[in-house]
Amino acid sequence: MKYYDKLIFELSKEGRSACTLPLPDRKLELPETLRRSSKAVLPQVSEADVVRHYTNLSQMNFGVDTGFYPLGSCTMKYNPKINEEVASLPGFRDVHPLQPGAKGYEQLYEEMDKALASITGMAHFTFLPCAGAHGELTGLMLMRSYHESRGDFKRKRIIVPDSAHGTNPASAALCGLEVVVVKSGENGLVDVESLKPLLGDDLAGIMLTNPNTLGLFERDIKAIAELVHSCGGLLYYDGANMNALMGVVRPGDMGFDILHLNLHKTFSTPHGGGGPGSGPVGVCNKLVSLLPTVRTSAFHGNAGVILKAYAYILMLGKENIAKLGKLACLNANYIKEELKDCYKLPIDTVCKHEFVFDGLEGANTLDVAKRLLDYGYHAPTIYFPLLFHQAIMIEPTETESKETLDDFIAVMRKIACEAKENPELLHSAPHNTPVSRPDETLAARQPVLKWQSQ
Numbered sequence: 064m065k066y067y068d069k070l071i072f073e074l075s076k077e078g079r080s081a082c083t084l085p086l087p088d089r090k091l092e093l094p095e096t097l098r099r100s101s102k103a104v105l106p107q108v109s110e111a112d113v114v115r116h117y118t119n120l121s122q123m124n125f126g127v128d129t130g131f132y133p134l135g136s137c138t139m140k141y142n143p144k145i146n147e148e149v150a151s152l153p154g155f156r157d158v159h160p161l162q163p164g165a166k167g168y169e170q171l172y173e174e175m176d177k178a179l180a181s182i183t184g185m186a187h188f189t190f191l192p193c194a195g196a197h198g199e200l201t202g203l204m205l206m207r208s209y210h211e212s213r214g215d216f217k218r219k220r221i222i223v224p225d226s227a228h229g230t231n232p233a234s235a236a237l238c239g240l241e242v243v244v245v246k247s248g249e250n251g252l253v254d255v256e257s258l259k260p261l262l263g264d265d266l267a268g269i270m271l272t273n274p275n276t277l278g279l280f281e282r283d284i285k286a287i288a289e290l291v292h293s294c295g296g297l298l299y300y301d302g303a304n305m306n307a308l309m310g311v312v313r314p315g316d317m318g319f320d321i322l323h324l325n326l327h328k329t330f331s332t333p334h335g336g337g338g339p340g341s342g343p344v345g346v347c348n349k350l351v352s353l354l355p356t357v358r359t360s361a362f363h364g365n366a367g368v369i370l371k372a373y374a375y376i377l378m379l380g381k382e383n384i385a386k387l388g389k390l391a392c393l394n395a396n397y398i399k400e401e402l403k404d405c406y407k408l409p410i411d412t413v414c415k416h417e418f419v420f421d422g423l424e425g426a427n428t429l430d431v432a433k434r435l436l437d438y439g440y441h442a443p444t445i446y447f448p449l450l451f452h453q454a455i456m457i458e459p460t461e462t463e464s465k466e467t468l469d470d471f472i473a474v475m476r477k478i479a480c481e482a483k484e485n486p487e488l489l490h491s492a493p494h495n496t497p498v499s500r501p502d503e504t505l506a507a508r509q510p511v512l513k514w515q516s517q
């Protein structure tokens with residue numbers, strides 16, 4: 064049995080303690096109403112027990128600082144530590160959002176506005192949204208305001224492709240828009256012919272990401288933009304994972320009117336576990352005057368996260384940012400080409416920052432993901448997008464070295480062999496983790512998140 068198999072309450076022994084408190088020099092008299100009626104149920108453990116318990120727990124975590132994280136559609140890249148240092152400079156850290164004259168922050172927001180505008184080709188940004196989905200909602204509210212500001216109240220429909228990230232239709236629905244799905248063609252791209260019948264004077268716009276969720280560049284984007292604009296609609300760009308484009312092309316130049324970026328993906332600020340994030344929304348010139356009308360968070364958004372992304376942008380500089388897109392694509396294509404003889408590649412073409420396999424022989428995708436944990440990797444995104452039954456979606460990001468990619472490729476090839484020779488090994492994986500296979504439905508529906516005393 065490993066040390067962490069026990070809860071701290073199970074380590075408890077009556078009378079054991081990890082601390083000694085000085086005796087108070089006079090008796091504290093708490094009012095009766097504030098006093099406990101029974102003793103607090105606390106574990107009684109020694110200092111060594113406490114230290115080992117929490118140190119072991121901390122080592123059960125997995126993050127970009129512990130290993131490779133090939134999570135498709137959720138850019139998990141290296142988080143430079145300089146970002147953290149900059150965000151904790153006292154001049155920034157100790158400012159209250161209501162404090163007047165915070166010139167440093169004013170300058171930060173102005174410079175970030177300029178940097179993101181030049182990276183994306185948009186005119187200006189709002190930094191209020193605190194996540195990607197929050198940015199989507201903000202952007203769609205701006206889209207609605209735009210139509211309404213022109214006295215056009217009938218635009219209630221929004222087109223979303225079937226490969227879209229789940230937050231897209233959810234944000235549209237939350238914004239009171241009716242979601243119309245456009246199908247992808249055989250090649251994984253939006254089919255322009257299927258798009259045409261969906262247009263009309265009741266169309267608010269279209270939500271796209273390019274490259275799309277299959278990691279493919281929508282080559283017909285100019286034609287799509289013309290079609291949507293010609294019926295009075297706007298184009299929304301989901302820029303959560305903008306790695307592939309950085310320094311190569313700009314959504315603003317493709318005809319997009321509104322976009323959000325995830326600073327906590329593309330711009331290297333850490334994420335996971337619920338935040339904090341930042342999803343700034345950029346708009347083209349004709350929407351700039353509407354920016355102050357949509358306020359979706361208090362004060363100035365997540366200032367610390369914006370500061371970290373700013374440090375990242377300055378650290379790289381224009382010249383290196385221009386390399387990001389190319390490296391992100393090179394890394395993804397390298398893995399894809401090295402593995403496509405043992406994993407099914409449904410759309411065999413040059414990908415952008417990520418790609419999707421459709422399973423392999425001898426095991427299902429869940430088995431592969433679970434077996435990767437045994438080898439010390441985070442699992443890739445699986446069973447998404449829904450276009451392929453055994454989808455495995457891989458995004459290595461531009462910050463991984465060739466050696467890291469080679470090790471991952473070797474392990475993926477080994478798993479493919481195991482699937483043929485000893486599939487049971489995969490069905491029962493993972494074998495080396497503290498918990499093997501929980502009942503995932505039960506764990507999601509009735510999670511037990513804390514210990515309860517009787």
Ligand SMILES: *Cc1c(COP(=O)(O)O)cnc(C)c1O
Binds near residue numbers: 340
């Ligand atoms: C992660 C992601 C989102 C949502 O971002 P959150 O910060 O998790 O709300 C939206 N779209 C795409 C493509 C994403 O990858």
